[in-house]
Amino acid sequence: MIRLERVSKRFPGGGEGLREVSLRAEAGELVFLTGHSGAGKSTLLKLIGLLERPTRGQVLVDGRNVGRLPDRQIPAYRRQVGMVFQDHKLLADRSVHDNVALPLVIAGVGAREIGRRVRAALDQVGLLARERHLPVTLSAGEQQRVGIARAIVNRPKVLIADEPTGNLDPELSLEIMLLFRRLNAVGVTMLIATHDLALIGSLGARQVALSGGRVITDSRGAP
């Protein structure tokens, strides 16, 4: 589903994000990217979300070379990738329901279908009762679950999450990670960046460690 072939990313300032990274994630696989900050986890996710383009190498998602995708096709591509952010990036002046509905509104889905799918997504993250609330009235963990509901509402094949538990205490973090694993069970390919090794150790998922822009260990072995 996701394939990186000798991908390098060099930033205009001269900083190096990734060096010759090759990685392969099969459909429905859950992969944790670990490493210290600056190791290249975020850069790798940005290449998949097309927030950055690779300097060298190929990034293939679902068989498409996304690094070469023309600018005007980026929006349509992003609609097929669910993204979860450390600061969840919810719109403060819209209700939980409207936040989760946003990807569907952008995609031009009909109103009735939106209502149905938003409730289904909120049900999956256990926040159906908070549909009408504003994000600020929710706890940090709940806000992140809204962010996850928004990422899955459009039924993406690929979901990427950058430090989704970065702002949460251990208990909530585990809750979020278990939620990811549950969602992964329905077949979404997931790439989750985190520096919290203790947290994911118990989950038994594949771990890819990055350091200095290179893959140093991969719990599944060489790609």
Add this chain to the structure above:
Amino acid sequence: MNPARWLQRHLQTALGTLGTLSRQPVATGLTVLVIGMALALPAALHVLVQNARLAAGSFEDVRDFSAYLAQGTALVQAEALARELEARDEVGAVTLISAEDALEELRADPGIATLILALERNPLPHTLVIRPAEGLDNAAIQALADSLGPPVEMVRLDMDWLGRLAALFDVLRRAVLLAMLLLVSAVVIIIGNTIRLEIQNRRQDIEVMKLLGATDGFVRRPFLYLGLWYGLLGGLVALIVLLTGLAALGGPLDRLAALYGSGLRLTGLDGRTALGLLLCSLAAGTGGALLAVSRHLAAIQPRV
């Protein structure tokens, strides 16, 4: 996307932005008022010039001219000439003032009456007062005057005055056009700036939407509708200001007109002007928004 869905999205955005505006009534009200006043001014000037032209048009006798017949022309001959002229297309009406009538009129003036008593014979000629047909321009009136041969001896046509009046209106019209251009540009800038601020305020929302795969068109649409609403509401304010102003002027002007014994009336705002004003403000609003959007929206790219 099918047309119904497309229409639904636009309708949703249109209503949604209207909701956004209504949630901040003070800011919206101020912006709309500024736009309305800026638009009311050129519209008022336009109405003023329109009225002035109508008023000038109502002094129809300024276009009348007199043709003096040669001394000794018989009255029957003058009457025949009057009928003959009246039959021509470019002539509206002909009034014959016979030499006797003219003298009689002068006798009514006590100052001149004694002078006239001293005259042996009537020195006055028969006169034809010719009113050109409606819609005849100055050149055609001049041509009509030139075409009159004997027994017409002399034609008095105040062409200079007509020319000056026309030139004055040309200047006025041009001035109003310039004022309109300036003030409509001001409205475009006001709306453009308002939209620019709105874009800055919504920067984070825009980033999130782009992250979620929103196209530029999707992001742009609410801002364009915002400009459109500003334009439309501003245009309505301008209309209200204008109608109020005209109503306030109406009474005193009627009295003034009555004092001068003229049928002069304020014509007020005709439908075409009102429609033009609204269309103009709509265009200015959308144009301003388009300007702001094209300059500032592309610069916002999501960063994580």
